[in-house]
Amino acid sequence: MAVAIPLSELPVVDRNTDPNSFPKENFTSGAVVVMNKPLEWSSFHLVKFIRYRVPPKKVGHAGTLDPLATGVLVVCTGKATKSIEQVQQLPKEYVAKITFGASTPSYDAALEPDETAPWEHITEEKIADVLKHDFSGEIMQKPPIYSAIKMKGERLYKKARRGEKVEIIPRPVQIYQTELLSVDLPEITLRIECGKGTYIRSIAHDLGLALGSRAYMSGLERTAIGSFNVHSALSADEFNRFMKTYLD
Template sequence: MIAIPTQEELIEGAVILIDKPLTWTSFDAINKIKRLMKAKIGHCGTLDPLATGLLICCTGKMTKRITEYQKQEKEYTGIIHLGAVTPTYDLESKPEQEKPFEHLTDDEIIEATKAFTGDIKQTPPIHSAVQKDGKRAYELARAGKEIKLEPRDVQIKTFEITKIALPEVHFRVVCSTGTYIRSLANDFGAALGCGGYLQALRRTKIGDYNVDDALTVEQWVAELKAAE
């Protein structure tokens, strides 16, 4: 049974876990429940609208620990779609540059994960919130500006292929903060020579916190209303 903080505990300071729904922004999820509590609240790491899963939120004095939670290791599951690319590296834009993928064997796909495991250099997507010349990269990209982002050091502890049903490749990744799974999907497809983009993504863990212990936004709304 998941313990629900009282209004007093929320005001004082608490950690709550939300299972963010598809198409919602992280702020959408927070704002929906913020109206029902009298505490200040912030989240510990944005999830893209097309991703679902664990969103850690801190209230009251616990908001001082947001940076601490943001730095913790994360786990994701998802699907990489092979045989095409997209400008955003996911389904926020349309697939293009289709290439054959049918020749790939399971062994080749699994072997390709080794190049993306451990300490690696990764270039963030240009359609991301990374700062470039004082602006968000996605703002420059949408304005048609040419952008070059520098590679960053990230650590991918685990890159496991859990199912292959071409063109879909299901995976589980454990990685450091700052890792872009969209970039991983794009780079993985490039390494296989056919292109790839992120079709689906779910964040399952942040540090010791698990999405299995999270409530949906609707469940939080119901619990907070019941506590009024």
């Protein structure tokens, strides 16, 4: 059984990597590719994009991003796929846009609102107070039914699409820090540092309820996973240019 390689020993491909000095065997022996996932691409779409361009066909990602989210997606190649769990355990940082006054079945903008509620009573002070008391440290969170979590061997979103009623059990997640970046009600922009398994969509939904309203996540960017950040992440075009130089 192959042993996972420590992350600190794996070569990293990002904007700071020189393709001319990147050893040819690195992708096969195991490399970490830091990508900036484009809007409307699925995480699997990005994995396929990389798989068709690197020498080894063994490629996997560490932490799914929804199609309507952008930002850091860490992709591992070759033997580095054994180290994916190490990446998944790292703290994550997100910048989320949350819109009050309506909720959706998916907790984001992928589906049309199914419920509405007043939002005019919400203030910046009330938001800050609720974040401090209800969304800090270890909290119990119920994932959205439109998620890839498996229940009895089947993804929840498949049950949701069939209209099945599913009892989802809340689970503990860790919120390290929240910061209000902007408030332009009914929309706010929130920075969130959190642990593995946290659904930002659920934070948006639950924040709306905690404030006596409804809310959904109207935009999301993952800005960091551990020390891997969006500023050094490669766009799809940049990765194409890297590989062209690398293979020439």
